[in-house]
Amino acid sequence: MNGTSVVDISRPAIRRRTLSRSLRGGLKGGEYTWAVAFVVPYIAVFLTFVAYPVVYGLWMGSEASLYRELFADPIYQSTVVNTILYLALGVNVKMFLALLLSGFFMRPGWWMKALLLIFILPWAVPQISTFISIHWMLNGEWGFLNNVLYVLFHIEGPSWLNDRWSALAAVIVSHIWKWTPFWTLILLAGRMAIPLEISDSAKVDGATGMRGFVHITFPLLANLYLICTLLSTIFLLGDFNAVNFVSGGGPANQGHVLATLGIRNAFEIAQPRLGVAAVMSALPLVIPLVIVLMRKLRTSEVQI
Amino acid sequence: MSTIAADARLATRASSRARSSERLRRYLRNLGTLVLSAVIVVWTLVPIYNMVLISLEPEGDVFTDHIWPRVPSVESFWGVLTQGHWYLEHFWRQFANSLYIGLMVTFFALLFGTLTSFAIGRMRIRHGWLVSNAALLTYVIPASFLAIPFYRIMQNYGLANNPWSVIAALVAFATPYAIFVFQEYGRSIPIEVDESARIDGASPPQIYLRIYLPLMAPALVAVGTYALLLAWNEYLYQFLLLSSKSSMTVPVALAQFLSSDQSPWNYMMATAIIYAAPPVAIYYAFRGRMTAGLTMGGVKG
Numbered sequence: 123m124n125g126t127s128v129v130d131i132s133r134p135a136i137r138r139r140t141l142s143r144s145l146r147g148g149l150k151g152g153e154y155t156w157a158v159a160f161v162v163p164y165i166a167v168f169l170t171f172v173a174y175p176v177v178y179g180l181w182m183g184s185e186a187s188l189y190r191e192l193f194a195d196p197i198y199q200s201t202v203v204n205t206i207l208y209l210a211l212g213v214n215v216k217m218f219l220a221l222l223l224s225g226f227f228m229r230p231g232w233w234m235k236a237l238l239l240i241f242i243l244p245w246a247v248p249q250i251s252t253f254i255s256i257h258w259m260l261n262g263e264w265g266f267l268n269n270v271l272y273v274l275f276h277i278e279g280p281s282w283l284n285d286r287w288s289a290l291a292a293v294i295v296s297h298i299w300k301w302t303p304f305w306t307l308i309l310l311a312g313r314m315a316i317p318l319e320i321s322d323s324a325k326v327d328g329a330t331g332m333r334g335f336v337h338i339t340f341p342l343l344a345n346l347y348l349i350c351t352l353l354s355t356i357f358l359l360g361d362f363n364a365v366n367f368v369s370g371g372g373p374a375n376q377g378h379v380l381a382t383l384g385i386r387n388a389f390e391i392a393q394p395r396l397g398v399a400a401v402m403s404a405l406p407l408v409i410p411l412v413i414v415l416m417r418k419l420r421t422s423e424v425q426i
Numbered sequence: 427m428s429t430i431a432a433d434a435r436l437a438t439r440a441s442s443r444a445r446s447s448e449r450l451r452r453y454l455r456n457l458g459t460l461v462l463s464a465v466i467v468v469w470t471l472v473p474i475y476n477m478v479l480i481s482l483e484p485e486g487d488v489f490t491d492h493i494w495p496r497v498p499s500v501e502s503f504w505g506v507l508t509q510g511h512w513y514l515e516h517f518w519r520q521f522a523n524s525l526y527i528g529l530m531v532t533f534f535a536l537l538f539g540t541l542t543s544f545a546i547g548r549m550r551i552r553h554g555w556l557v558s559n560a561a562l563l564t565y566v567i568p569a570s571f572l573a574i575p576f577y578r579i580m581q582n583y584g585l586a587n588n589p590w591s592v593i594a595a596l597v598a599f600a601t602p603y604a605i606f607v608f609q610e611y612g613r614s615i616p617i618e619v620d621e622s623a624r625i626d627g628a629s630p631p632q633i634y635l636r637i638y639l640p641l642m643a644p645a646l647v648a649v650g651t652y653a654l655l656l657a658w659n660e661y662l663y664q665f666l667l668l669s670s671k672s673s674m675t676v677p678v679a680l681a682q683f684l685s686s687d688q689s690p691w692n693y694m695m696a697t698a699i700i701y702a703a704p705p706v707a708i709y710y711a712f713r714g715r716m717t718a719g720l721t722m723g724g725v726k727g
Contacts, residue, residue, distance in 0.1 A: 153549065156630035160545035161557055164538045164601060168557075171576070171598035172564050179575035226462065237463050239710070243470055246709035248659040250677040251698035254684060255477040258691055266476040269493050299473065353566075360568020362662050367684070381570045388574045389666070401571045412566050419562060 183398035192399045201378045201400070204290055205359070208297075208379050213354050216298045217305060221347065224309035225335070245303040253367035256296050257283070260368075286376040289369040293377070297364045305350055312346040313339065345418075352415050359404060380404050481695035502696035511693050513683060516671050523668075524658055524675040524701075527589055531596040531657040532650050538597065539604025539649060540642065544634050546605075547612045548620055558609070561602035569599050570662055577666045587673045595663045600653040611645040612638075651712045655705050676701045 192198050227238055244252065259266040262281025271279045283289045316339065324330075324338040340347075362381045365371060371378040371386060378386060380400055388397030481502055482495040504510065509517050542561075546554035576595055585591040619641070623633050639646070661677045668674045674682075680701065683694045 153630055154551075157545040157549040157551040160541040160549070160630070160634075161551060161554075164542040164561075164605070165557065167538060167594070167598050167601065168560050168564065171594050172560075172567070172572070175572045175575040175579060176567070178579060179572060182575060182578075223466075229459070233459075233463070237466060240467055240470055242709070242713075243474060243706075246706045247474065247702045248677070248705055250659070250661055250680055251477065251702045252473050254680065254694065254698055255473045255480075257684070258480065258695075259473060259476045266472075266479065266493065273493055299469070303470075356566055356568060360570045362570045367681070381568065384571070384574060385662070385666075388577075394574050394578065397574050401574070404571070408568075408571075412563065415566050416559070416562050419566075420559075 179398050179402070182395050183402040185395070188395055188399040189403070192396060192403065197375045197378065198383065198400065200286075200376050201380060201383045202403075204377060205379045205404075207290060208294055208365075209355060209358055212294050212297045212358050213351060215294075216302050217347065217351050217354060219298065219302050220305035220309050220350075221343075223302065223306045224313055225339075227306065227310055228313055242303045242307065244300050245307075249300065249363045250367065252300065253296060253363055256292070256299075257368050257370075260292055283369055284373050286373060289373060289377045293365050293368045296368045297358065297361065300364065301354070305354065308350055309343065309346065312343050316342050349415070349418050352411060352418070356408070356411050356415065359408065477695045477698055480691050481699055483692050485690070485692060502692040503700070505693055506696045506700055511690060513679075513690060514693060514697070516674075516679070517676075517697070519672055520674055520676050520679045521701075523589060523673065524677070527592055527596070527664075527675060528654045528657040530589075530593045531600055532653040534593070534597045535600040535604045535653040536646060536650055538601050539608055540639065540646070541634070542601075543605050543608035543612060544638050547609045548617065548633075548638060549630065558605065561605045564599065565602040565606070569595075573662055573666055576663070580667060585667075587668055587670050589668065589673065591667045592660075592663050592675075593657075595667075596653075596657045596660060600656050603652060604649045607645055607649050608642060611642060615641050647712065651708060655708065658705055 223241075227234055227241075258264075260282040262268060262279070262284065265279075265282075267282070268279035271277045280288065282292055320342070321334070321338060324334055329337050360381055361379070362385065365377065365379050365382045366385075369377045371382045375386070380403065384397040384401040386397070387400055388394040479493075479495055482498040482500070484497060484499045484501055506514055506517055509515050542557060545551045546557060580586060580588075580591040583591075615638075619637060620633055623637055628636070659677070661681065664675045665678050665681065668678060671679075676697070680694065680697055683689050683697075
């Protein structure tokens, strides 16, 4: 790659040239300076606003005594349970729905196109707007949901956000409502990328409906589905807004997840180190996820 | 002769039976589509309907139990637009703050993103993969996990209540995605274009400005929309870093309503709708480009 144009120059010269060129990645002196100048702004941003906070955070949460205090806190214990439930249900129900719906939206016709336009609305409307709306909708006395229950069935609905489990369920359902359209679009694009010849010849061979899905479509989508699930897991782990606005971590701090508990510890009870420790206790999950994801994203050219 | 006729009759009968069962199947399928569509429409629209419903109620009517507006009034929208409620006295200032932060984040994410991907993808700088990996790592770290140390650092720098602290954070989190999309999109542009310009004596900045940027226009639109919406919709960093009434943004002001005891729900929902209108318009206007950006480079699996 480096010395192809060099034909009749003595060997040491070649070696010197390849050495200096390989140091610069095959660029001439002036060009190399320019290339460095081009990457420096991003490297500076990365070091100052990503790497430095990471190191600072690791330093803040490096005392073992913090974790003893944290693990003894009953709020933290319920937070861990909530986080696990939120992850398990939020990610998997949403991704499974997205997988099914992406198949549904593959159907032809203007009707499907029109429906898709309505369907992506939750994704288009900002999170804060919709989560605040859902929060008020679930109000026990004047919320829309209980009003509907009363008008249609004459049932007095409970106050949804005053019970730990129904509040958590509300958060999970809100998350699914908000993010299913996005992942459906991704999986829809994945399905559309399957060459028509493959699905057509599969149909000729009798692989239609469920059999076509199991033997043809899903194997081709599996890698994308896995990457989406992993990415969605990490996005959900860092999700602050759904919990903060739908349930507010309530009732009585029983409904937090790690991301909101970290902020609560740091800013409501003014113990930033305890907040960092809460977030850092997710590292045993975050680190393997990050490693697997970085490998997957680098090798398989899937980009979201 | 007669057997052929009988065969033909049999065949038509069989085919008509097949046709009627086919018709039944198609009918059932259409019915299923219709039911599922209705479920999807209701499911999707309920929280949004609730938002519209409450925003159209006059002030006292929020605390009633009807499920459609009894006397629709645009009083609360007018209240927001004219800053008529005491909670809303800085609404346009906050709107401008959101817009300013969004535009700055878009500009810098595009600038740093294109420069970096040009150096890595087109000039093939040595160790470029290290920069790519740094970007990838940033993309997969949850931003909310870095909020506490970031806040402390900004406090140390005296950048509290300064929009540039938020801009810095959001540029740091938006640029990695920009770098991926640009690198992926850049692969579709032959490298020979750059090389021939180089032979003609163009310097790297000239190639970047005159050749690379114009050819990248579709990707610039996609990533620009992404960065603008990311900044417009972001809440946590804006909430932590901007606390004064004149420096805060719309989502932070909106959330402040929520924590007060006497929340004016009709004004809140009107604010929420006005705040949501620009991103929704952008999503629908750039729909094709957005999804192209999301899956740019092909979801090859």
